[in-house]
Amino acid sequence: MSSIPAADERWIAATYRVRSAADAIDARAQAIALEQSIEAPLAAVRNARVLREVVAQVASVTAVAPDVFDVSIRLAVETTGFEAGQLLNMLFGNTSLHDDVVLVDAEFPVSFVAHFGGPRFGIAGIRKLTGAHGRPLTCSALKPQGLPPAELAAIAGTFARAGIDVIKDDHGLADQASAPFAQRVRAVQRAVDDANRDTGGRSIYAPSLTGHYGQMADQLVKAREAGAQMILVAPMVSGAGSLAALARGCGMPIVAHPALAGVTRIAPPLLLGKLFRLFGADATIFPNAGGRFSWSPEACCAIAHAARAPWDGVAPMLPVPAGGMTVARVPEMHARFGDDTMLLIGGSLLVARDGLAARARDFVSAVRESGGKP
């Protein structure tokens, strides 16, 4: 992905798609620029430096359809304080309250990107950890919520014995009475360790960290003590700042979950792709076309592209298509997303019930045997 040349290191270029009558769009664009920076009329600004260096600037207005315009606005880097939540705030905080605007893209200066650093492990790091090379990775989820730790652990053991690379908590698992975090993580990790010992495999367990950052940091300590090697985070629930802080310090790959990410107001390739990657997610789960969610194949490919495209030394992030996928769809998903993908199949393995182990093995075999892209 292109970044802004060094000469403009002080500005982020955000693109908003705005519904507006043609004769009103210039004023609307200027209003967005003020809303997303000084949040006051220009007449209220008496400080010359603020006018010159802080007020956002309308760079271009382009008609893309009748009464629909792409407005490119330059936002001052300094207003973000280099903090993930504050970046979202400056990109879309108040404008998210206007239902005629979608945030469709953003481009960042090289030095700004370097400050966040992106994925610390990325695709290569996750492959190294799992030993999975030359094919898509496999992933499944521990569910349903409400099971006691021992039953979740039994499912995890079955997945690990089948050779599934990454076994993650369902994003609905938090710190509930039915399976408190510490007990669950210890039991599941032990089951995965036992399976790996028996099979010689290298399955990885990714527990879900929830709550505010203080709680997540406590859970991380417990996850580490139990031997977990990966974590799951829902950045729009926990706050993007928690993701960025975990990426800086957790020392293991992070899988981002799209819960609460909505659909209509920040374009998914930007939010689940570029921004989660910028903040340091190593893999990003998204609802694949043709499952329980109505996202288009084009939108899903755009997310995968944003996750993996070359970007100023930022490591590529693993795209994880999910949401009602089945073993029968493995060849098609492999063909669409290529090798550098992790295929997540959850519920449709579990409906096999007594046949869970066999269906999990079928999933692993299907991925190894499917051709995929050359």
Add this chain to the structure above:
Amino acid sequence: MSSIPAADERWIAATYRVRSAADAIDARAQAIALEQSIEAPLAAVRNARVLREVVAQVASVTAVAPDVFDVSIRLAVETTGFEAGQLLNMLFGNTSLHDDVVLVDAEFPVSFVAHFGGPRFGIAGIRKLTGAHGRPLTCSALKPQGLPPAELAAIAGTFARAGIDVIKDDHGLADQASAPFAQRVRAVQRAVDDANRDTGGRSIYAPSLTGHYGQMADQLVKAREAGAQMILVAPMVSGAGSLAALARGCGMPIVAHPALAGVTRIAPPLLLGKLFRLFGADATIFPNAGGRFSWSPEACCAIAHAARAPWDGVAPMLPVPAGGMTVARVPEMHARFGDDTMLLIGGSLLVARDGLAARARDFVSAVRESGGKP
């Protein structure tokens, strides 16, 4: 607001407004119930307790317009782990990814509400702190971002000398180089203290806490040291869990800001009204009708109602209409929202420039003189 009778303490009643053909709505309703609980087909569930006590249940489906239905779903309290972010996750995490669904309301058991506790100060606590009784409170915002601490402090001093009750950071102020948090808060608080000493007034300064919870907790310490008596938080940026944790421990009123709250997918009276109140916000800012945002008078009254309606001993929260308001609109806003309201006017005071002090005094006088509701 009504809560669920004690007999049903184990269930939250969430209402989703769903676009669907009439012959598909029952299946769609059932799919939402599964998505927002076990996230798997029923056939995948082997544990009888999970089927009985954890799987969400469709309570009713009501046609509200052609191809539009209100679906009421019972979500198990235990799945929330009594954590604010996880509650949002269970209410709307994955379903936020479906653009045919809006989360319109939720009702909680009495014991669940008691667990969160709601506003610790509420309207009465903010009135006590400011000494403002028998009229709406006045509020203004420090802006534009980009100013050095001394210039923000000068504006704050002018507001305090004019007798404005609450002076808050603009929500765009974070921990930026132009006005680092600690320096800004010290300078602004000192200016407000000096003004209060001179005038005998009791203006309060509310700095904005940003970043992840660890950073917010550090900033809280600095704010306390400086003498601040109120804080501003944007829960959808920082994560709802940070708001709930601050409400438990910060010891001062919290003003919630709607940044990143979107509009179209969680009804504002639920999110900015009921949920922010549940989590412990003492005041909630929302874009008032007729300003820079296009929200209807009805939506704004519904937010104010959700903020203040009787609710099982939960303290009422102060509604704060804002977003392009002017002194000329004070009587109309007072009449619409009544005395138990805080009127926030920011930019339109600042455009007075050299006349800032006079216009701020006009604001304070207009509120004292306006009749309001009987």
